[in-house]
Amino acid sequence: MNRLSEETSPYLLQHAHNPVDWYPWSPEVFERARAEQKPVIVSIGYSTCHWCHVMERESFEDPAVAEVMNRYFISIKVDREERPDVDAVYMEACQLLTGGGGWPLNCFLTPDGKPFYAGTYFPPRPAYNRPSWLDVLKYMADVWETRRETVLEQAERLAGHIRNDTPPVVAPSGPDSSSDQMNKIFERIRAQFDYAQGGFGGAPKFPSTMAIQLLMEYSWYYRQPEALQHAFFSLEKMISGGIYDQIGGGFARYATDREWNIPHFEKMLYDNALLVGVLADACKIATTRDPAGRFSILFSDTIRETLEWVRREMTSPEGAFYTALDADSEGVEGKFYVWTKEEIRKLLGEGAEEFCFFYNASEEGNWEHTNILYRSTDSADLEGSPGAHRKFSEQRALLRSERSKRIPPLLDTKVLLDWNALMCSAYARAYMALGDESYRDAATRNMDFLLEHMREDGYLVHVRTGGGPVPAFLDDYAFLVAALLDLLVITSEGKYLQLAEQYTEFVLDTFYDPDQHNMYSTRREQTDIIVRKKDFYDNATPSGNSVMVLNLQRLNLIVNRPEWRDIPVRMLDAMKSSVIQFPLSFSGWAQALLHQTQPPVQIAVIGADASGKASKIREKFIPNSMVMATEQYDNNIPLFAGKQGQKESLIYLCENFVCHRPVVSLNELWELI
Secondary structure (H helix, E strand, O other), X not given: OOHHHHOOOHHHHHOOOOOOOEEEOOHHHHHHHHHHOOOEEEEEEOOOOXXXXXXXXXXXXXHHHHHHHHHHOEEEEEEOOOXXXXXXHHXXXXXXXXOOOOOOEEEEEOOOOOEEEEEOOOXXXXXXXXXXXXXXXXXXXXXXXXXXXXXXXXXHHHHHHHHOOOOOOOOOOOOOOHHHHHHHHHHHHHOOEOXXXXXXXXXXXXXXXXXXXXXXXXXXXXXXXXXXXXXXXHHHHHHHOOOEOOOOOOEOOEEOOOOOOOEEOOEEHHHHHHHHHHHHHHHXXXXXXXXXXXXXXXXXXXXXXXXXXXXXXXXXXXXXXXXXXXXXXXOEEOOOOOEOHHHHHHHHHHHHHHHHHHOXXXXXXXXXXXXXXXXXXXXXXXXXXXXXXXXXXXXXHHHHHHHOOOOOOOEEOOOOHHHHHHHHHHHHHHHHHHOOHHHXXXXXXXXXXXXXXXXXXXXXXXXXEOOEEEEOOHXXXXXXXXXXXXXXXXXXXXXXXXXXXXXXXXXXXXXEEOOOOEEOOOOOOOOOOOOOOOOOOOOOOOOHHHHHHHHHHHHHHHOOOHHHHOHHHHHHHHHHHHHHHOOOOOHHHHHHHHHHHOOOEEEEEEEOOHHHHHHHHHOOOOOOEEEEEEOOOOOOOHHHOOOOOEOOOEXXXXXXXXXXXXXOOHHHHHHHO
């Protein structure tokens, strides 16, 4: 046992029995390094990272490797999901040094925390054009002893590059109208369309949910059918592919092939939260056009199946959401999820052949002599045949019951504030689209948990670890404010607005850089990292910066805070050229830019039957809108100020900062919008 045995992170606990004398991240480690004048190894990964497991088995469990690490270095293990701030600093070092990055991330530091060498996976013996981990250790130990001045100079230069943390700058080509800007963004995204398989670019394929959301909103505003067509096509291909768990629901992190059929099997909470959110809006559009149509059924079924998986496997008894499921079980990637045709035949009997045709299972297998279940376009007609939908559901339930008897992948039970807030929003958005009361209950219950358990001395915490709570980062506050605003919409409870305002004030006071018009990822009080970073890219999750722009835009529709009005405008102005040039890297920013250039919509429903009418309104896809309801005048929410209700609810519509006369019926409202 090493010092990680007292931690709570499943990733750190996986390494608690290594012969390496691992430390968790703490200032005391660097004090020892300075006292002994030893270099530091910081090794970063996460519990569901396949190659992290591989490197542990091959190297960190090897006593000979551990002996070298313990003799010449001070070694630190970091869970990147617990400390994204630490990961951001040393991942940038790796990218600057090698041109690439990923996990596991292994970085060599001076005793004061400055990086001088970094890499990702190293094999136990030289292979794949990579040196062995033991060779790297011996070389770095020798360099530290014989060329220390050179190492220290390189570390200082590298730290200087990392500190130069400014937004990506692209020279503007000249003034454009807002329509020209958005059309340029669409054309650049369209150039990346995979017209054959959906999504963007080639393998590996990631869901790119923010880009799909942008396409749906752009189509709505600019009447561009190709944008919506590609958004729906991409979602359909993902849902039909192996990236979607056809038996248990939920999406894997990405597909290794262009066709979405071969997943990297780990399931992350954030991916599923973002996909449920975008599917909820897609479902609204599809249902409005054709309530019984193929897309409407496909999207609503996928939301229900995914959230049922979240409820069944990813939710704590207290209503918190767990972090991830590993790709591996019993040391084998994907073993929990794949099937032989013989297994299916034994379970389904005479119905097996039709099932195997529909889900592409064969005797020889479609992946490593087993079958990943996915649907193909050849079987699309079969799904729509009478009774087929119900029959396949029953067969999937049989396979799911049988699969539950297998040894499951590792469940990472960490509770992360930012990812929980994303799933809280997903439940709220699913409630808006489908009207399932259990989704609203799950969202409010989760928020109750976060507000009670993810605070310490008045501040939010990102996660609780064996070493104590980790202070919350920008992403935590940004995603929480977004979730509070979503709950405000579905409940009209003023407490959510008050908290959203309170935490937004804190963000602007603690994270905002008024000179650069953007936000740091960490609080100014945090001192245990060598540089205070900023994150601008919308990658696997949207950046805290772009989410705060969207939050401020939404808040400005509800509350009258003149000091907040110009902040999102200035933040967007500082990023606009980069967003237009590289919209797939800044899809959240592009959505905020679209909202800035289009008229906002405010709808207040007041009166005895306000909730029912508001639910019908929320079922419609109306971007950049706030829809709220109350049975009687509520002075605590500014959107209701000065508005009166009656026995039959009145609907107040304001758009583009102009208010219409109140109407009674939904049909009257649709005519106005």
